[in-house]
Amino acid sequence: MLRFVVKRLLSLALSLIVASGVIFLVVEVAPGDPASFMLGINAQPETVAALRAELGLDQSRLARYLQWTGGMLTGDFGTSYTYRTPVAQMIADRLWVSLPLALYALALSTLIAFPAGILAAARRGRPADIGVMGATQLGVAIPNFWFAMMLVLIFAIQLRWFSAGGFPGWDAGFFAALKALTLPAIALALPQAAILARIMRSSLLDILGEDFIRTARAKGLTARQALWRHGVRNALIPVLTIIGLQFAFLLAGAIIIEQVFFLPGLGRLIFQSITQRDLIVVESVVMLLVFAVIMVNFLVDLAYAAVDPRLRLRA
Amino acid sequence: MSLLDIDTLSLAIFGKPILKRLSLTVEEGEIAALTGESGSGKSLTAFATMGLAPTGSRMQGRIAFGGTDLLRLPERAMCDLRGRQIGMVFQEPMTALNPVQTIGAQVMETILVHKAMPREAAKARAREVLARVGLPPARFPLSRYPHQLSGGQRQRVVIAMAIALRPRLLIADEPTTALDVTTQAQILDLLKTLVREDGMALMMITHDLAVVSDMADTLHVMRHGEIVEAGRTAEVLRDMRHPYTRQLFDASRHRADLGAKDIGAPLLSVRNVSRDYPAARKSLFGKPEPFRAVDTVSFDIRHGERVGLVGESGCGKSTLTRAILGLEPVQEGQITLGGEPVWTDRANLAIRRRMQVVFQDPYGSFNPRHKVGRLIAEPFHLLPDPPRGGARERAIGAALASVGLAPKDADRYIHAFSGGQRQRIAIARALIIKPDLIVFDEAVSALDVRVRAQILDLMADLSRDHGLTYLFISHDLGVVRSITDRVLVMKAGRIVEDRPTKALFDAPKHPYTRSLLAAAPTLPPPPETRDAAQASL
Numbered sequence: 001m002l003r004f005v006v007k008r009l010l011s012l013a014l015s016l017i018v019a020s021g022v023i024f025l026v027v028e029v030a031p032g033d034p035a036s037f038m039l040g041i042n043a044q045p046e047t048v049a050a051l052r053a054e055l056g057l058d059q060s061r062l063a064r065y066l067q068w069t070g071g072m073l074t075g076d077f078g079t080s081y082t083y084r085t086p087v088a089q090m091i092a093d094r095l096w097v098s099l100p101l102a103l104y105a106l107a108l109s110t111l112i113a114f115p116a117g118i119l120a121a122a123r124r125g126r127p128a129d130i131g132v133m134g135a136t137q138l139g140v141a142i143p144n145f146w147f148a149m150m151l152v153l154i155f156a157i158q159l160r161w162f163s164a165g166g167f168p169g170w171d172a173g174f175f176a177a178l179k180a181l182t183l184p185a186i187a188l189a190l191p192q193a194a195i196l197a198r199i200m201r202s203s204l205l206d207i208l209g210e211d212f213i214r215t216a217r218a219k220g221l222t223a224r225q226a227l228w229r230h231g232v233r234n235a236l237i238p239v240l241t242i243i244g245l246q247f248a249f250l251l252a253g254a255i256i257i258e259q260v261f262f263l264p265g266l267g268r269l270i271f272q273s274i275t276q277r278d279l280i281v282v283e284s285v286v287m288l289l290v291f292a293v294i295m296v297n298f299l300v301d302l303a304y305a306a307v308d309p310r311l312r313l314r315a
Numbered sequence: 316m317s318l319l320d321i322d323t324l325s326l327a328i329f330g331k332p333i334l335k336r337l338s339l340t341v342e343e344g345e346i347a348a349l350t351g352e353s354g355s356g357k358s359l360t361a362f363a364t365m366g367l368a369p370t371g372s373r374m375q376g377r378i379a380f381g382g383t384d385l386l387r388l389p390e391r392a393m394c395d396l397r398g399r400q401i402g403m404v405f406q407e408p409m410t411a412l413n414p415v416q417t418i419g420a421q422v423m424e425t426i427l428v429h430k431a432m433p434r435e436a437a438k439a440r441a442r443e444v445l446a447r448v449g450l451p452p453a454r455f456p457l458s459r460y461p462h463q464l465s466g467g468q469r470q471r472v473v474i475a476m477a478i479a480l481r482p483r484l485l486i487a488d489e490p491t492t493a494l495d496v497t498t499q500a501q502i503l504d505l506l507k508t509l510v511r512e513d514g515m516a517l518m519m520i521t522h523d524l525a526v527v528s529d530m531a532d533t534l535h536v537m538r539h540g541e542i543v544e545a546g547r548t549a550e551v552l553r554d555m556r557h558p559y560t561r562q563l564f565d566a567s568r569h570r571a572d573l574g575a576k577d578i579g580a581p582l583l584s585v586r587n588v589s590r591d592y593p594a595a596r597k598s599l600f601g602k603p604e605p606f607r608a609v610d611t612v613s614f615d616i617r618h619g620e621r622v623g624l625v626g627e628s629g630c631g632k633s634t635l636t637r638a639i640l641g642l643e644p645v646q647e648g649q650i651t652l653g654g655e656p657v658w659t660d661r662a663n664l665a666i667r668r669r670m671q672v673v674f675q676d677p678y679g680s681f682n683p684r685h686k687v688g689r690l691i692a693e694p695f696h697l698l699p700d701p702p703r704g705g706a707r708e709r710a711i712g713a714a715l716a717s718v719g720l721a722p723k724d725a726d727r728y729i730h731a732f733s734g735g736q737r738q739r740i741a742i743a744r745a746l747i748i749k750p751d752l753i754v755f756d757e758a759v760s761a762l763d764v765r766v767r768a769q770i771l772d773l774m775a776d777l778s779r780d781h782g783l784t785y786l787f788i789s790h791d792l793g794v795v796r797s798i799t800d801r802v803l804v805m806k807a808g809r810i811v812e813d814r815p816t817k818a819l820f821d822a823p824k825h826p827y828t829r830s831l832l833a834a835a836p837t838l839p840p841p842p843e844t845r846d847a848a849q850a851s852l
């Protein structure tokens with residue numbers, strides 16, 4: 001097991017190094033010079049050159065790459081070209097919205113998907129299954145911003161249970177903040193839950209056809225006991241993979257939902273930074289997201305090994 | 316009153332009748348065998364008795380167990396009965412166990428699900444019952460996972476689960492079909508011991524008459540969902556009142572007519588061949604220790620010779636076969652066909668087209684979306700100048716005709732053919748480019764006895780008529796005996812005996828060969844010879 005973890009950690013570190021290089025190069029070759037963008041089209045060349053020097057843009061690419069990565073290792077993400085504030089602070093502020101939102105949405109999606117998928121598999125071909133499959137078909141087909149608008153219409157405008165948008169900050173109290181994130185989290189979670197429920201159902205159906213389920217029944221387990229004791233855990237492997245992918249999407253892909261609910265999240269930050277050629281912010285946010293995805297995959301790998309003893313040896 | 320009394324049981328799945336007014340009884344402490352070909356309804360009889368018939372099943376009649384009609388019993392009561400009163404062992408030990416639970420947990424579950432004893436006592440019983448089936452806790456602690464065990468060991472765990480609560484009836488559905496002969500003999504011995512010592516009844520389902528002939532008290536021969544003949548095993552095998560019983564018996568001991576053949580010059584030559592695989596690393600950066608799967612093996616196969624290769628699973632048969640076919644390089648030694656190496660720096664295509672293989676699975680080895688004509692013409696890709704147009708059609712027709720099929724079958728899809736016909740098509744595919752050597756890799760293992768006998772006859776005819784050379788790989792000694800001139804016995808990567816078939820079977824020299832032969836179940840001689848023997852006394 002220890003070897004498994006060490007091996008995964010090594011591959012994790014390697015992935016991060018490669019990713020940082022790729023991100024840096026891609027952002028570098030993108031058109032648009034931050035200094036000329038900031039000063040406008042009428043700026044004097046000398047002024048632009050002076051700003052470039054101040055921002056460190058006149059140094060060699062390698063030097064800037066090393067400076068950037070070295071800084072990140074010590075928590076220094078550089079200074080935003082546009083706002084002249086530390087990037088680390090900007091990201092941290094946004095992360096306090098995006099990370100809880102993503103976790104909240106993921107928890108909701110899992111809470112909806114697991115029972116729905118298990119129910120559908122256990123009642124295959126019967127009304128409960130048909131109902132779940134129909135609902136998930138809709139959930140996959142309808143975009144999440146439409147859900148978001150419907151939720152606002154019903155729960156904020158009609159029923160007035162929630163506010164239609166904005167985020168009071170965690171200083172306003174845990175529950176006030178959580179309440180503000182509830183509608184966005186539901187809007188984000190519904191399509192993910194639909195996908196996850198379908199994966200859970202098909203994965204569980206595959207397992208229920210396995211010989212060892214029949215063995216369990218021959219031992220005297222009821223159909224339900226066989227499903228819970230022998231089916232669900234074996235069905236988790238593909239489900240865990242999807243959960244890992246969904247988390248990465250929820251963290252950065254929430255931009256439309258952030259827009260609908262006026263949430264100051266990472267998605268909006270990256271969108272603004274790109275339009276303003278605030279390259280250092282773009283690089284850092286993207287790097288952070290890559291880090292998050294790789295970390296989640298690492299955790300998913302550990303979860304695989306926890307679920308399936310065969311993987312502990314094979315690694 | 317019989318322990319199990321199945322009375323005029325009929326079963327239909329979605330309206331299709333499968334079992335037709337079937338009746339049989341099993342007494343306390345008795346071994347009853349149910350035999351017949353695939354599709355005869357043997358396994359369904361077992362599942363119906365367990366109350367685990369597939370969805371869409373409708374049953375009529377009576378299955379009385381200890382006087383209770385199981386068909387009228389509610390599901391809840393059936394669950395109480397399963398595992399406690401009736402245990403079941405399945406065919407495929409590799410998949411019958413949950414891969415993510417320890418063997419201890421799975422054996423204990425039988426006990427705990429019936430609330431038969433508290434957890435600690437259940438643990439002690441699990442250890443006891445695993446020891447009973449030959450897995451002593453010192454070597455096989457409860458914390459083992461199924462993937463850490465061999466097929467035979469897993470089957471022992473399945474048996475342990477089934478007998479943990481000392482059921483009155485054990486149903487075993489082809490319990491040894493997936494196992495080697497030596498493992499099979501051990502598992503059969505174990506089952507016999509359990510019956511004799513615990514007074515348990517055993518309903519044994521098998522397609523192999525030899526397996527049951529020396530262990531079953533009663534024999535029930537099934538065909539198309541009916542029992543065509545039943546009685547004491549010795550009497551059934553002696554009288555064989557029903558022609559079908561006779562056919563099964565004859566097919567089981569069938570010998571193909573190999574005929575006398577001229578054996579020519581050496582064709583395939585294997586010289587001091589060794590094949591290593593990297594084994595698991597001992598430490599993270601340590602050098603992996605190689606595992607020697609084939610160890611300095613040497614032999615020749617001459618033109619026209621039919622050579623068998625036998626051994627248990629894991630002995631290196633498959634590895635050696637892949638090396639002969641030029642699919643993988645070897646670490647030491649050389650393999651040549653007609654003097655040319657099969658592997659230079661890469662696979663030698665000029666040599667590979669002179670060899671063809673027929674695999675075990677007649678269902679998985681064809682692309683279902685291609686017509687038979689295209690399937691059997693596939694090896695033409697190996698030729699530098701494959702026939703086209705009319706010549707191609709004629710070659711396909713001739714190949715089909717040579718395996719007893721019609722040229723018009725080329726326009727049909729593979730799903731239209733039975734298992735035996737598919738194996739004929741596989742042979743046609745091998746024959747079409749007129750190879751020097753055909754490798755049969757367990758090619759008749761998945762077939763029913765009567766179909767198997769036909770395919771063996773076909774192989775013998777083809778080799779006589781076309782002077783073909785065969786390498787015949789099988790774990791089934793009976794089959795190898797019937798179709799080969801010479802046998803190689805392989806053990807732990809080495810060839811331990813290499814002699815003409817008759818000599819080897821009549822007087823095996825190597826202890827391992829002897830143990831293999833001793834483990835293989837045998838049928839009694841046919842009634843005529845027994846009668847003749849008695850008359851001469």
